[in-house]
Amino acid sequence: MGTERNEADRRRRRSQLLLKQSFAELMREKGFTAMTIQDITDRADVHRGTFYAHFPDKFALLEQSIRDKFLHMLGRELPPDAGWNPEHLRVLVRIVLEHVRSLYGRCSPIDTINLLFERSVRDELAELLQHWLQRLRADQADWTIHVDTMALMTSWSIFGAAVQWSKAYEDISVDEMTHRVVAVLAEGAGRFAFIDKKM
Structure with missing residues (x-):
């Protein structure tokens, strides 16, 4: 059997x-x-x-192909024991930037493909970040925000930055954009902008 x-x-x-x-x-x-x-x-x-x-249809096959390609890229660039640390975060952000640019750099992408691409990459990114953050949380007993919320917000931040960069910031290199995104994620926006302590 x-x-x-x-x-x-x-x-x-x-x-x-x-x-x-x-x-x-x-x-x-x-x-x-x-x-x-x-x-x-x-x-x-x-x-x-x-x-x-x-x-069920060719759209499902497209979505699975997008996920497979993204996961293959992650597996090729990140070690199996990758986690939330500056070097792995830098590699992850760069992969997302380059992967997003590979779609938006083409001429007239189809809206349906864009939506499938965005959902697939964001979902896989959020899942990976959730895994990393759960492992990190084991050492951090004082977290007040749920891991799934942190992973979701971080994935949207990385993906949103990648989309905006690929469409509007051609003068910024992938290295520079990677540095900017990682700096905000690792150190927080408070270091780069005035925050009213009374708020």
């Missing part, structure tokens, strides 16, 4: 890999709008039913 389950899992992983590879090839050749599910299944040499066993 265990052997049958292992074989079924192997077939499932293989089918999913074929679909993802076909999707990636067709994205380069035809673009997202022009490709159809039939194109994807023909290229992967699987039935349409196999596609629907894995993904």
Whole structure:
């Protein structure tokens, strides 16, 4: 019984890999709008039913592809034991900046793709930051803000800075922007702006 389950899992992983590879090839050749599910299944040499066993539509496959690419980038640049420290935070911010610029640097991106891209990257970023902050919190008994709130706000801060930089701040290098974002995250805005102590 265990052997049958292992074989079924192997077939499932293989089918999913074929679909993802076909999707990636067709994205380069035809673009997202022009490709159809039939194109994807023909290229992967699987039935349409196999596609629907894995993904409800091509948008779900796109979203999974975006997540996979982002996670691959993180895995390539960050060590397995990465956590909330200045060096790992700097690497993470730089990856997000470059990944966001790779989408917004293209001509006329499709709104649907933008939305999927943004949601996928923000979700994965928030999940990673939540993991880092939970580990950090174990050493910090006096935190008054929930970890999930901190992770969510931090992920939006990093992602928002990346979007704004990629669209409007071409004169700022990725190194400089990384430095600015990490400085604000690590040291807080209070160091860079006047804060009324009475507030």
